[in-house]
Amino acid sequence: MFGKSILNHKTMSILCRQLASAYEAGIPIIQSLQIVGDSSPTRKLKFALYRASEKIMSGETLVEAFKEAGIFPDLFIRLVATGERSGKLDIILKDLSTYYEDLWKIKRATISSLIYPGIQLALGWFLGTFALGIVQNLDLHSHFTINKYISDYVSFQIKFISLFLIGCILITLLTKYWNLGNIIKNIFSYIWPFSRIVHKLSLARFFKSFALLYSSGITITESLQRSAELLPSFSQQNNITQVIEEIKKGSNLEKAFRRAPWIGRVAQEMITIGEQSGKLDETLHKLSEYALRDAEYTIRATTKILNVLVMLIVGAIIGFIVITFYANLYGNMLNSLDI
Numbered sequence: 347m348f349g350k351s352i353l354n355h356k357t358m359s360i361l362c363r364q365l366a367s368a369y370e371a372g373i374p375i376i377q378s379l380q381i382v383g384d385s386s387p388t389r390k391l392k393f394a395l396y397r398a399s400e401k402i403m404s405g406e407t408l409v410e411a412f413k414e415a416g417i418f419p420d421l422f423i424r425l426v427a428t429g430e431r432s433g434k435l436d437i438i439l440k441d442l443s444t445y446y447e448d449l450w451k452i453k454r455a456t457i458s459s460l461i462y463p464g465i466q467l468a469l470g471w472f473l474g475t476f477a478l479g480i481v482q483n484l485d486l487h488s489h490f491t492i493n494k495y496i497s498d499y500v501s502f503q504i505k506f507i508s509l510f511l512i513g514c515i516l517i518t519l520l521t522k523y524w525n526l527g528n529i530i531k532n533i534f535s536y537i538w539p540f541s542r543i544v545h546k547l548s549l550a551r552f553f554k555s556f557a558l559l560y561s562s563g564i565t566i567t568e569s570l571q572r573s574a575e576l577l578p579s580f581s582q583q584n585n586i587t588q589v590i591e592e593i594k595k596g597s598n599l600e601k602a603f604r605r606a607p608w609i610g611r612v613a614q615e616m617i618t619i620g621e622q623s624g625k626l627d628e629t630l631h632k633l634s635e636y637a638l639r640d641a642e643y644t645i646r647a648t649t650k651i652l653n654v655l656v657m658l659i660v661g662a663i664i665g666f667i668v669i670t671f672y673a674n675l676y677g678n679m680l681n682s683l684d685i
Contacts, residue, residue: 351417352417352418352419353388353390353391353417353418353419354450355446355447355449355450355453356446356447356450357387357388357391358418358419358422358442358443358446359443359444359446359447359450360387360443361382361386361391362422362439362440362442362443362446363439363440363443364382364385365378365379365382365439366435366436366437366439366440366443368381368382369435369436369439370436375399375402375408376399376402376403379395379396379398379399379402380395380396380399382395383395383396383399390417391417394415394417394418397411397414397415398411398412398414398415399411401414407430408426408430409423409426409427409430412426420575420576421442421551421554421555421576422442424555424559424572424575424576425438425442425555425558425559426438426439428558428559428562428564428572429562431562432562432563432564434561434562437561438558438562441554441557441558441631442558445550445554445634448635448638449547449638452638452641452642452645455642455645455646456645456649459645459646459649460649460652462653463649463652463653463656466656466657466660467656467659467660469660470656470659470660470663472503474660474663474664474667475499475502475503476499477667478666478667478670479495479498479499480495481667481670481671482670483495540648542644543641543644543645543648544578545608546637546638546640546641546644547637547638547641548576548577548578548579548582549609549610549613549633549634549637550634550635550637550638550641551576551634552573552574552576552577553573553613553630553631553633553634553637554630554631554634555569555572555573555576556569556570556573556630557627557630557631557633557634559572559573560626560627560630561627566593566599567590567593567594570586570589570590570593571586571587571590573586574586574587582606582608585605585606585608586606588605588606589602589603589605589606590602592605598618598621599617599618599621599626600614600617600618600621603617612636613633616629616632616633617629617630617633
């Protein structure tokens with residue numbers, strides 16, 4: 347079954363910032379949704395906000411209206427529900443705006459860093475296949491015409507590009523409207539160095555949710571339970587369940603989080619300090635920012651590795667063409683001499 351695609355990070359950042367400003371200015375939520383909808387960057391979001399305002403007028407809550415739209419991320423839905431109950435919706439929306447903006451910056455930087463190796467691969471493919479075709483057609487006994495070869499080459503590339511575009515469109519549709527995006531994330535979560543990136547981004551989302559829920563006045567155990575539902579791994583969710591059980595038995599956070607070693611030693615130490623100093627919410631915000639920065643650093647390192655791999659691939663293509671050229675040249679010379 348096809349579903350609705352989730353809004354991207356850039357759109358979510360703009361939405362959260364505009365809603366926070368309208369809410370802070372004292373504008374009623376129905377009018378706020380309509381005002382933000384008027385300046386919406388996409389028709390999909392504009393329709394969803396107008397529809398949400400109608401739902402609220404009919405008696406539904408804000409979070410129920412957002413949930414029915416089916417285009418908002420789980421983290422946004424959960425935290426809006428908390429902000430609606432606690433009366434701190436503007437604060438939560440501001441924090442979410444910063445969070446989504448950071449994610450968008452990381453994504454934009456990643457795409458920018460992949461442009462150059464992408465161009466290298468494209469040039470390697472087009473120039474490599476062109477040169478390899480010429481080399482393979484070099485025969486001392488055949489009549490090679492460049493015009494016919496170029497015509498065949500263009501026809502081949504048109505077919506290849508058509509198949510490539512069809513594949514890209516299918517993958518995009520499956521990622522947006524089916525569950526392919528989650529499947530791909532699960533696959534990459536086991537492949538280094540992508541596994542480290544997925545892990546750090548998951549930590550950032552977990553700590554951001556935990557910080558906002560806890561600072562809104564929700565108990566630690568309930569905040570942990572709701573935040574754990576955002577984790578991608580069932581084993582991690584089970585670890586947090588064990589942490590909650592330890593806290594209910596009277597353990598402090600330092601001892602309880604030993605059940606979740608995947609958060610890292612630094613995070614465990616910072617949580618302990620935050621608990622002892624009474625500034626746990628600030629510590630959790632810092633942990634979320636730290637995880638995002640670590641993910642950004644890992645992404646930069648990964649793109650450098652990809653650049654090296656692309657250069658090796660292009661070098662291998664050039665080497666293969668050179669070897670093939672001389673093999674054909676000397677092979678044809680030997681054949682002409684009947685050797």
